[in-house]
Amino acid sequence: MKELLRWGIEELSEAEIPTAKLDAEVLLGAVLGLTRSQVLARSHTPMQRHQRGRFAALIQRRKRGEPVAYILGRQEFYGREFLVDRRVLIPRPETEELVDHCLNALEGRVTPRVADIGTGSGAIAITIAAERADAVVLASDVSSGALGVARENAQRYTSEGRIDFRQGSLLDPLAGATPLDLIVANLPYVGTSEIDILAADVRDYEPHEALFAGPEGLDLFPLLFEQLRDHALLKPDGALWLEMGYAQGAALARMARLYFPNAHKVAVHTDLAHHDRFVELNP
Known part of the structure; x- marks a missing residue:
């Protein structure tokens, strides 16, 4: 997981995404069903091939500029998660x-x-x-x-x-x-x-x-x-x-x-x- 996260951050940084680290962590968490803090705490956890592929696809969408909220279909507001598209x-x-x-x-x-x-x-x-x-x-x-x-x-x-x-x-x-x-x-x-x-x-x-x-x-x-x-x-x-x-x-x-x-x-x-x-x- 650690190497894949590093790759995601590098990809977004090269695309000049200003929140590259945060976005990569959030997107990886979405793939794994983990919170961002859990992603950081479990950085050595192995990932399955389909999870790696899905993460790569989400990173590509973010590289093209699509907001993370639209990628995930949700945004937190006042302590509640709202659907957005x-x-x-x-x-x-x-x-x-x-x-x-x-x-x-x-x-x-x-x-x-x-x-x-x-x-x-x-x-x-x-x-x-x-x-x-x-x-x-x-x-x-x-x-x-x-x-x-x-x-x-x-x-x-x-x-x-x-x-x-x-x-x-x-x-x-x-x-x-x-x-x-x-x-x-x-x-x-x-x-x-x-x-x-x-x-x-x-x-x-x-x-x-x-x-x-x-x-x-x-x-x-x-x-x-x-x-x-x-x-x-x-x-x-x-x-x-x-x-x-x-x-x-x-x-x-x-x-x-x-x-x-x-x-x-x-x-x-x-x-x-x-x-x-x-x-x-x-x-």
Whole structure:
């Protein structure tokens, strides 16, 4: 096993994969049904021929740039393993922080009503539903493929019908809904002007409709704010939480104040890396 792992690391390093060692260890663990720490602890364990062949095939896929999460078909998020494929973005650690903010905002609210807009894999909606058993959760996405993945994930962690999945653009699926305590949206926010500087495994594999929103990545936010302003979708003390790009904080805060000049609160929050990452709006 030790020699094969060394080969895998060398192959990925030659392909300029920045996480070569980690990726090789994770992929070898997937072949053997071991955790990464178990792989390191059992480095002298012999491998069968079919295991060596499967590992080599996974290394070749990673060399071509395919993300490890897509190779394995899963990604951990908030302590749970979510199914992912090329129909959805791979959940990021920063979005776990967004969930933290949402759960904090729901503290003290009884049977809160929550909507997750642009749910993708369902990671946000399902996590909130799992962490708050009393929450009433709606999740929407414009992509039928993404909703298929989200429903599969919901079956793993929630009871049948626990989350109301709806297809549609932005806040359209909320038409006629009872006013909500919280709306959370992790919308596409990467600018098409950035496509050439994106990591290849993101640019070449993750769904562009879930990544890009115009040249600066801001095109969807005015539409969202307009819908929120024109329809009574939030309770009077309700809140909207958004994830955004690290350089978009000032622009999004100005935009929010333009649409909601009398807002009770417009705040930009940083992530653990101290980058602007979230906007909180209490209209």
